[in-house]
Amino acid sequence: xxxxxxxxxxxxxxxxxxxxxxxxxxxxxxxxxxxxxxxxxxxxxxxxxxxxxxxxxxxxxxxxxxxxxxxxxxxxxxxxxxxxxxxxxxxxxxxxxxxxxxxxxxxxxxxxxxxxxxxxxxxxxxxxxxxxxxxxxxxxxxxxxxxxxxxxxxxxxxxxxxxxxxxxxxxxxxxxxxxxxxxxxxxxxxxxxxxxxxxxxxxxxxxxxxxxxxxxxxxxxxxxxxxxxxxxxxxxxxxxxxxxxxxxxxxxxxxxxxxxxxxxxxxxxxxxxxxxxxxxxxxxxxxxxxxxxxxxxxxxxxxxxxxxxxxxxxxxxxxxxxxxxxxxxxxxxxxxxxxxxxxxxxxxxxxxxxxxxxxxxxxxxxxxxxxxxxxxxxxxxxxxxxxxxxxxxxxxxxxxxxxxxxxxxxxxxxxxxxxxxxxxxxxxxxxxxxxxxxxxxxxxxxxxxxxxxxxxxxxxxxxxxxxxxxxxxxxx
Numbered sequence: 001x002x003x004x005x006x007x008x009x010x011x012x013x014x015x016x017x018x019x020x021x022x023x024x025x026x027x028x029x030x031x032x033x034x035x036x037x038x039x040x041x042x043x044x045x046x047x048x049x050x051x052x053x054x055x056x057x058x059x060x061x062x063x064x065x066x067x068x069x070x071x072x073x074x075x076x077x078x079x080x081x082x083x084x085x086x087x088x089x090x091x092x093x094x095x096x097x098x099x100x101x102x103x104x105x106x107x108x109x110x111x112x113x114x115x116x117x118x119x120x121x122x123x124x125x126x127x128x129x130x131x132x133x134x135x136x137x138x139x140x141x142x143x144x145x146x147x148x149x150x151x152x153x154x155x156x157x158x159x160x161x162x163x164x165x166x167x168x169x170x171x172x173x174x175x176x177x178x179x180x181x182x183x184x185x186x187x188x189x190x191x192x193x194x195x196x197x198x199x200x201x202x203x204x205x206x207x208x209x210x211x212x213x214x215x216x217x218x219x220x221x222x223x224x225x226x227x228x229x230x231x232x233x234x235x236x237x238x239x240x241x242x243x244x245x246x247x248x249x250x251x252x253x254x255x256x257x258x259x260x261x262x263x264x265x266x267x268x269x270x271x272x273x274x275x276x277x278x279x280x281x282x283x284x285x286x287x288x289x290x291x292x293x294x295x296x297x298x299x300x301x302x303x304x305x306x307x308x309x310x311x312x313x314x315x316x317x318x319x320x321x322x323x324x325x326x327x328x329x330x331x332x333x334x335x336x337x338x339x340x341x342x343x344x345x346x347x348x349x350x351x352x353x354x355x356x357x358x359x360x361x362x363x364x365x366x367x368x369x370x371x372x373x374x375x376x377x378x379x380x381x382x383x384x385x386x387x388x389x390x391x392x393x394x395x396x397x398x399x400x401x402x403x404x405x406x407x408x409x410x411x412x413x414x415x416x417x418x419x420x421x422x423x424x425x426x427x428x429x430x431x432x433x434x435x436x437x438x439x440x441x442x443x444x445x446x447x448x449x450x451x452x453x454x455x456x457x458x459x460x461x462x463x464x465x466x467x468x469x470x471x472x473x474x475x476x
Contacts (some may be wrong), residue, residue, distance in 0.1 A: 016067070023071045030071050037079050038107075045091030045101075045459075049436030055085040087439070092459040093468055096441040098255065098283045098413075100315035101457040102366075109369030110317040113362040120360040123348025132364035133349055138371055139308075139322060142379075143281075143288050145301050151328040153354035154310070154363050155321035158282040159202040160356055161307035164323045166203075166210050166247070168305055168331045169276040173245035175330070176274065182333050186211055193243035197222050197229040197261075198254045200280050217249075225407075225446070227254040229261045231269070238273045246275035252297055252306075253284015256443050256452065258411035260284060263299030270304075279303040283312040283456065285322075287411060289380035290387060296410070313383060313412075315458045316366040328354070386412040386455035389465055393453055396469055402476050406445045415443055417450035418476065425449045428475055437471035 023030060058081060068074070088094060090101035102110070123129040132154060140150050155161045170192065174181040179188040194212065196203070197220040208214045218241070221233035229250060238246065248270050250261040263279065270277040279300060285308035287293040288300075300306065304327060310320035325331055336353040344350070352358055371379070390409040397403045397416040406415040417425045426442075429451055433439055440451040453468070 019068050019070050026072070030075070033072065033075060037075060037083070041083055041086075042090060042107075045088040048088040048091065050089075050091060050094050050439040051087045051433060051436070052085045053434060053436075058082070058085055090457075090459075092457055092461060092464040093438040093471075094457065095453040095455060095468070096439045098309075098312045098454045098456050100312050101459055102317045103315045103370045103374065103458055105373030106314075106316040106366040106370040109366035112369075113365045116362065118362040120362040120364065121342075121352035121358065122344060122350035123346040124344040125346070128362050128364065129348040129351060131362075131368055132351060135364045135367045135371070136322075136324070140324065142376070143285055143297065143300055143306070143308075143324075144294075145306075145324065149301070149326050150306075150324050151349075152306075152322065152324035153331075153351050154367070155323055155355055156319040156357075157202075157311065157321040158200070158280070158307050158309050159205060159321075161309075161321045161323040162200070162203045162278075162280060163206040163209060164331060164335075164355065165278040165305040165307055165325075166206050166212070167334045168325060168327060169247045169278055170210070170212075170245070171334050172276055172304070172327055172330050173247065177244045189245055191243040192245040192247070193218055193241045194247045194249065195220050195234060195237060195241075195275070196249035197234070198227040198251050198259070199249050200251075200255060200282065203249060203280060227251070227257045227259040229266065231262060231265050234266065235269055238269060238275065246270075246273055248275045248277050250277060250279045250303075251284075252279050252281035252300060253287065253411060255282075256413065256415060256445055257407050258284065258409065258413050260287075260296040260410070263297070263302065265299075267299050267302035276304045277302065278305045278307070280307045282307055282309045284411065286313040286379070286383055289376065289383045292384075293387065293411065310363075310367050313386075313456050314367065314370065314379065315382065315456075316370055320363045320367060323355070382458045383412075386457070386460065389455040389460055390414045390453070392465055393455075393468070403472075406443075406448060406450045412455045414453045414455075415445050415450050416453075417448055422449035425451070431475035432472055435471050435475060438468045 089099050118126055118128045120128040120132065136152050137147050140147050170189065171181050173192060174189050177190065181189055194217040196217050204214050207216060218237050220237060221230040222228055223230050248266060250263060250266050252260050267277055288297050305325040308322040310316045310322060311318045332353045335355055337358055351360060390412045393414045394405055394409050397405045402418055404417050404419050406417060418428050426449060429440060429442055440453050443450050443452045
């Protein structure tokens, strides 16, 4: 196929566009070479330094050239200039934050999503909305949430999902007292009180974004030695509040201790005091797949809204957040978009009316691919293995004369420190990460500075755990 035949001479601007048509002619070769580069990076992640400590060789101030050189040259430049300076976060020993590594099936889904380039706004002319609906139904099944009561939307991540939780909750609270925040603004809500014991940093950020204010929540006590909500203190603070609009933020897997709130008890309190219950289950949602830990999520079906993530423990590519709610019509009130060109008679969910973005990536496809490829048993096997790895590391720390376990892991995160001072531990963490064999993130727990090892990757195996222990030993 050619795009140059029978054409009149082109202006410089039109001529530059020929690079794109040339690339289209060579697309097969481009995709093969891209696959080779990607395959090399993925296969090499086991042996790469887990993080890059020095990327000064990359100059972000370099000017953009007027003339391009085509995709293959750009691919070679990326291979030489960018890939060597990346973190091997897809690899088995990246234990920072809560970071999954894409499964092969999810990678295929993500590449297909880019190739088909669907603007996944709704059902007009494409099956993309039905695929998202099916994925959300499957997610409800995983969390034991009745499909006839819960619905939702895929987002960019937990920050946006928590934002949707706040916005939907605030609208619902307004409706309970006879005002319409969507139409008239937050100022018409006479009073709003938010109660939280261990809110995630993204929720604090969302309090700012929504105009509620980072400091404008009632801090609820935690049970001694945990990040779990103290029910007695929550009850006392709900009773003491004269606010007519109330939101309670609960946790199903806190980031540090992976603690789970007693969701049934909190739901009882929310029912008694007329409060909306939002549950942040960014990664803890998938504990439902481990029959040894599924009971932690008892009462999740009583939540008004739920946040989770696909790019954490489901190991699909960034970005993929999950928002589920029992009040889908309230969410659509807050997020609906108006324009003549958006009108449609097509049957199906208009996801443009359920989230922040009007233009949406087809992020349901990577989820659909990995769920189809590996099924419930495959996903559950990853959850169980990662929890076992966290327990194994905790056992090793517990018996080590120079290390101290900060908290028994309930899920997939092990928190520990050396027996030295906080300054000693900061220096130790630097040495561990500088070794390149593993990557841990810092934490403060029980007033102590320590380390978090978060096992979230499907690729992590027993021999990787041995390498992690050796890296820590060598840094001591």
